[in-house]
Amino acid sequence: GAGVSQSPSNKVTEKGKDVELRCDPISGHTALYWYRQSLGQGLEFLIYFQGNSAPDKSGLPSDRFSAERTGGSVSTLTIQRTQQEDSAVYLCASSWGPTNEAFFGQGTRLTVV
Amino acid sequence: RKEVEQDPGPFNVPEGATVAFNCTYSNSASQSFFWYRQDCRKEPKLLMSVYSSGNEDGRFTAQLNRASQYISLLIRDSKLSDSATYLCVVILGTYKYIFGTGTRLKVLA
Numbered sequence: 001g002a003g004v005s006q007s008p009s010n011k012v013t014e015k016g017k018d019v020e021l022r023c024d025p026i027s028g029h030t031a032l033y034w035y036r037q038s039l040g041q042g043l044e045f046l047i048y049f050q051g052n053s054a055p056d057k058s059g060l061p062s063d064r065f066s067a068e069r070t071g072g073s074v075s076t077l078t079i080q081r082t083q084q085e086d087s088a089v090y091l092c093a094s095s096w097g098p099t100n101e102a103f104f105g106q107g108t109r110l111t112v113v
Numbered sequence: 114r115k116e117v118e119q120d121p122g123p124f125n126v127p128e129g130a131t132v133a134f135n136c137t138y139s140n141s142a143s144q145s146f147f148w149y150r151q152d153c154r155k156e157p158k159l160l161m162s163v164y165s166s167g168n169e170d171g172r173f174t175a176q177l178n179r180a181s182q183y184i185s186l187l188i189r190d191s192k193l194s195d196s197a198t199y200l201c202v203v204i205l206g207t208y209k210y211i212f213g214t215g216t217r218l219k220v221l222a
Binding site for chain 1: 144145147155156157158159162200204207208209210211212213214215
């Protein structure tokens with residue numbers, strides 16, 4: 001079956017603009033995660049969804065970042081008023097449950113110029 | 114202290130060598146552990162889960178030492194295609210995947 005799908009794969013935006021990143025998890029996966037990876041760095045946890053609820057948003061770096069999930073499926077990560085330090089690869093992952101192995105999408109490479 | 118720590122490497126080894134990586138974690142309540150592999154500019158991919166009794170998958174062996182709070186990955190008979198970054202993952206609580214920063218492996222011809 002299909003894996004985790006993210007779109008767009010690349011996004012270049014001007015500083016101050018809003019961006020929306022999309023994640024389509026594997027069908028039936030209830031847990032969904034967003035991570036951020038800057039060049040040469042490790043993965044930084046952003047937010048976790050169980051179904052449509054986000055019990056842990058502790059990793060969102062500022063109130064410019066928000067995320068939602070609808071229908072227990074698709075999730076969007078929105079960054080408002082983008083800054084250059086937001087440039088990174090944003091990775092989405094999903095799993096059957098919160099302690100099962102997570103499968104990653106190919107990521108969205110965001111560049112803020 | 115970081116929640117999950119790995120030696121960043123790089124580990125440069127010749128083809129056919131055996132190489133081992135360790136990863137230490139700080140939360141003794143951690144229950145689930147994984148090794149992921151990440152190729153340059155690609156997403157992480159699950160390599161193997163780590164079970165309490167240790168587990169093996171072909172040339173790869175993963176072990177867990179709860180008393181000393183570390184997990185290890187052993188790669189035997191290294192191939193050029195094993196060159197990648199190996200990420201240690203610990204689940205804190207019931208859901209929070211915490212990734213180490215990764216250990217870079219380069220297998221040389």
